[in-house]
Every structure is written in structure tokens, then in C-alpha cells.
Amino acid sequence: MSNNSIQLRIENKVAYITLNRPEVFNSFNREMALNLQSIMDDCESNDEVRAMVLTGNGKAFCAGQDLKEVTDPELNPGFKKILEEHYNPIITRIRAIKKPIVAAVNGVAAGAGANIALACDIVVAHEKVSFIQAFSLIGLVPDSAGTFFLPRLIGFQKASALAMLGDKVTAEEAERLGMIYKVMPLDSFEDEVNKLAYKLAHMPTKALGLIKELFNQSMNNSLKDQLALESKLQIEAAQSDDYAEGVAAFIEKRKPEFKGR
Numbered sequence: 001m002s003n004n005s006i007q008l009r010i011e012n013k014v015a016y017i018t019l020n021r022p023e024v025f026n027s028f029n030r031e032m033a034l035n036l037q038s039i040m041d042d043c044e045s046n047d048e049v050r051a052m053v054l055t056g057n058g059k060a061f062c063a064g065q066d067l068k069e070v071t072d073p074e075l076n077p078g079f080k081k082i083l084e085e086h087y088n089p090i091i092t093r094i095r096a097i098k099k100p101i102v103a104a105v106n107g108v109a110a111g112a113g114a115n116i117a118l119a120c121d122i123v124v125a126h127e128k129v130s131f132i133q134a135f136s137l138i139g140l141v142p143d144s145a146g147t148f149f150l151p152r153l154i155g156f157q158k159a160s161a162l163a164m165l166g167d168k169v170t171a172e173e174a175e176r177l178g179m180i181y182k183v184m185p186l187d188s189f190e191d192e193v194n195k196l197a198y199k200l201a202h203m204p205t206k207a208l209g210l211i212k213e214l215f216n217q218s219m220n221n222s223l224k225d226q227l228a229l230e231s232k233l234q235i236e237a238a239q240s241d242d243y244a245e246g247v248a249a250f251i252e253k254r255k256p257e258f259k260g261r
Contacts, residue, residue: 005032007057008039013050013201013260014194015043022058027066028112030077033086037093044097050260051201052097053193054120055104064111064134087112087144094119095216098209100200104193105171105180110134115144118153121212123180124196126189129171131179137166152219153179204242205260 007018017039019026026032043049056062065082069075077085094101094116103120111134117123125131133150135142142150142163151159154177162169171183184192200208210233218226237243241261249256 005029006035006039008043010046010049012198013048014197015046015049015052016197017043017052017054019054019056019062021066022056022060024066024068025060025063025108026056026058026113027063028086029066029069029075030082030086033082033090037089040090040093040097044093044099047260049099050205051099051197052101053104053197054101054117055106055193058107060107060113061103061105061109061117061129062113063108064113067138083143087116090116091119091145095212098212099205100208100212102193102197102200104189105129105131106189108132112144112146115142115146115149118149118179119145122196122200124182124184124193125171125174125180126184126186127171128186129174129183131169131171131174132166133163134166136164148219150179153177202258204237204240204246204258206240206242207237210237 005020007016007020009016009018017036019032019036021027021029021032040052043052069077070079070082100122101120103117103123105117105123105125106129108130109117109125110132114131114133117131133142133146135146141147146163147159150163153159154162158177161167169177169179171180174180175183214226214229214233217229221229242256242258245258246256
């Protein structure tokens with residue numbers, strides 16, 4: 001399934017979702033935002049998809065909002081609609097989908113593009129990539145959960161400075177700060193992403209979804225509440241077919257064949 005603004009390829013139980021407006025560095029307009037939500041919904045309900053990769057076509061991952069749209073008196077949907085119907089639902093889906101989502105950052109990630117990447121479960125980038133909270137440079141504030149995830153990833157002081165100053169962060173610095181999981185070599189980036197996605201897609205999908213739920217709730221839970229939730233979800237995980245297979249494989253000293261159930 002593909003359309004003009006989003007491309008989708010499913011291979012080896014991995015859904016590769018590619019932002020496809022390279023002529024404008026994959027910046028979001030209304031069509032692309034709504035298409036991304038629809039495709040993510042399809043991938044969530046598709047049992048053949050057990051992991052997702054979000055990346056961009058061309059030189060950029062995503063440059064954020066297409067400013068031509070918001071400055072066009074006929075096309076401009078207005079910031080209220082852009083946030084409530086475009087970016088907020090995208091972030092909500094990324095965190096709610098009980099399958100691992102990898103952001104494979106293939107080029108500059110700016111503004112909402114950077115924050116959509118940071119909302120994903122695992123973020124990887126090649127060595128030429130940069131991240132930038134570009135909002136303040138045009139008189140705006142970070143959106144797309146940037147003020148939620150960034151301070152939690154790298155600390156309040158550094159996040160505040162990056163948001164206010166709009167400094168460019170290299171991939172290497174992003175990894176050092178804990179903003180992203182790993183920097184990969186440019187010449188082997190696609191292969192490394194495929195290996196990572198394949199590994200995730202053939203792991204116990206239910207357990208990965210429960211891990212995601214635990215991390216989501218940990219953002220606001222007390223220690224007591226988090227321990228209770230861990231107990232509840234551990235019992236749920238222990239009732240899965242994948243747990244039974246994992247234990248059997250361990251005892252039999254063989255590689256497990258997880259089914260994602």
C-alpha cells in the first residue's frame with residue numbers, strides 16, 4: 001500500500017513506512033499527516049506486521065511542518081487543527097500501538113519531525129544526521145510531545161537550552177546525550193536498520209507491547225503503582241504462547257520460534 005505522501009512496504013513481518021515528500025524534505029502537510037495515521041492504524045490491526053520502521057525518502061527524515069501550507073490563505077488548516085488532528089494523534093498512535101516502532105532517521109529531523117522520531121520506541125540514525133528543535137527560530141514552541149519526551153530523555157537543563165536556542169545536535173551527540181539509541185555507519189545504515197527490525201519482528205510481540213505499556217505508565221506512576229502494574233502485566237505475559245515457547249526452547253537448548261501471541 002502506498003500513496004503520494006506515504007509509502008508502505010511489508011517484508012519479513014516488518015512494516016516499512018516512508019515519509020514521501022522529498023522535494024520539501026518530507027515536511028508534513030494535512031494529506032501526509034492523515035495518511036500516516038491511517039497507515040499506522042492498518043499496521044496495528046495487521047497480524048502480519050510485528051514491528052514498524054518509520055523513515056524518510058531522500059535527504060531528510062522530516063523537516064516538520066510544511067510552512068507553505070500554514071502561510072497559504074486557502075490551504076492553511078490553522079494551528080488548532082494541525083495540532084489536534086495531525087501531530088497529537090500521530091504521537092498518541094506511536095505510544096499506543098502495542099508493537100515496536102523504530103525511527104530510522106536517515107537525514108535531518110527538525111521541529112515536529114524530530115519529536116515524532118523521539119516518541120518512537122527505538123531511534124537510530126546514521127552518522128551524518130542532525131536533530132534540531134527549530135520552533136523558537138520562527139517564534140513557536142515545541143509541539144508533538146517535544147516538551148514531554150526531550151527532558152525525560154536528556155534532562156531538564158539540556159532540553160530547555162536546545163528548545164530555546166534551536167541548536168543543531170549531531171547524531172553522535174544525540175547518542176551521547178541519550179536522545180537516541182544508536183548511531184550507525186552511513187554506508188551500512190539500511191542493512192543495520194533491517195537487521196534491527198527483523199530481530200524485533202521475530203521476538204515475543206506481546207511481551208514487547210507490554211514493555212511499551214509499562215514504560216508509558218512509568219512516566220506518571222508512583223513506585224507502588226508501577227510495581228503493581230509490573231505484577232499485573234507479568235502475569236499476563238506468563239500466560240502467552242510466546243512465554244511457553246521461550247521456556248521450552250531454553251530447556252531444550254534450541255532457538256525459540258516466537259509467533260507473537
